[in-house]
Amino acid sequence: MEIDQRSDLYSLGAIFYEIITGNLPLIVNDLVEWTHAHLARKIETPENFNPSIPTIISRIIMRLLEKAPEDRYQSAYGLLEDLKECKRQITLKGAIEPFPIAHKDVSANFHLPKKLYGRYKDRIVLKEAFDYVCDGHAAIVLVSGYPGIGKTMLVNECLKSFVQEKGHFIAGKFDQLKQSIPYAPISAAFANLVKRLMTENQEILEAWKKKILHALGRNGTVITEFIPELEWIIGKQNPIDLLSPKETENRFQMVFRDFVMALSGKEYPLVIFLDDLQWADSSSLHLLRYLSQDANLQYILFIGAYRENEVDENHALTDMLTEFNKGKVFFRHISLLPIEKKQILEMITETLHTGNENITGLVETLYRKTAGNPFFLEV
Structure with a gap:
């Protein structure tokens, strides 16, 4: 996440919140929970603590505390103008009547919103796959499209939000x-x-530690050689027998399967996102194929993204797609198309803080020059 002046505005919101309510926006038991709380937990509005707090003041504070930077105030100037309006109304009327906040909030810096526009049908596919996994199954979703079309953004924005409530997302x-x-x-x-x-x-x-050691048995070294950091949890493992290359690969696949199963469960489904599969090494593809054929896998969602213009009929991924379509595992393929003109309109409206009628020509030009590719809109 980008760190800029909007992070300071978030901190200011936390200070205002405590001044107004006497409570912190989020209360946790230890330091470890703070990151999860900031990302996932909903903050109770100041009005819920004290109904006498003006609605506008509550809305201003909650806007400062929005989780996504693009949804907060973009500048101290915009915040100051709203507070001045609150002071003006109190001075003249003795109360604050509702008014549209952040009306004059324009950042001094140029920021393109880091958010997903459109893709509603594709979001539904990912949500259905994640819900299916949460019911105790395994699933595979492959996302294809041209470079810059938004494959990584789609997966990151959707799945991270799903997993925030429970589970692990790794990429x-x-x-x-x-x-x-x-x-x-x-x-x-x-x-x-x-x-x-x-x-x-x-x-x-x-x-x-106990769960992983139980799953790996005497083969812990197979995984610690692959993931040295695992020794921080399970400690140094005993040496393993030397085998032929083929037997070594088979052993690795079986032990890795057990390791993955140990890391997933009802309370913590595991989402594994692998990007740019068109450049995947053959060993990784063999491993993914092996895991996809295991009927015992539960609470695991595999997501892969690749550039469809770099995968022809002779590419190893093509064979995997055929296998996935014929297999018994839950499988969905999302082929991303360019975003529509109305999504570009929404993006430019939010970026420039202006009405639709002022940017029609600009949107037409951008759509024509970029063909709806989000990457070219940013550069």
Whole structure:
């Protein structure tokens, strides 16, 4: 998340909240819970604490405390103008009547909103897949489209919001220049999950340690060689027997499956997002194919994104798509199209803080020059 002056405005909102209500916006038991609380928990409005607090004051404070920076005040100037209007009304009338807040709120810096526009049908597909996984199943969703069309934005914006309430979202990105390194993005994604688990309190961390050790048995080293950070939780593991290359791969796939199953469950479904699959190494694709064929996997959602213009009929992903379509596992394929003109209109309206009638020509020009590709709108 971008850190700028809007972070300071959020902090100011927290100060106002405590001054007005006598309470913090969020109350947690320990430091570890703060990040989750800021991202996921809904803040109670000041009016709920004290009905005598003017509605406008409550709305101003809640706008300052919006979770998404683009939904907060964009400038101290806009906030100051609203507070001046509140003071003016109190001076003249002794009360504050409702008025549209943030009407004069324009940032001194140019910001394109970091949010998803449109894609409503695609959001529904992802939500259905996540709900299916939360019911105790496994699912696969592949998202394809041209470069810059918004594949990564779609997955990140939708799935992170779903998982905020419960579960884990991890992501890895394949690199065209690192195709010779097997499993690299998968290893990095799970390493980040381990780091996240390390922030839990000792009791929870000990529970994870027992669960992972039980799943891995005597094969802990198979995973710690793949994810060295895991030793922070389960400790140094005993050496394993040397096998032939094929047997080594088979062992790794089986042990990794058990490891993934240990990290997922009813209270914490696991979402694994792998981006740029068109550059995936063969070992990673074999691993994904192996996992997708396991009927015992539960509470796991695999999401992959790839550039469809770089995947032809001879690409390994094409064969996987065919297998997924014929398989028994829940599978959906989203082919992203360019955004529509009305989404560009919405984006420019929010960016420039102006009415639709003032930007019709600009929207037409942008739509014609970018063909509805969000990436080209940003550059």
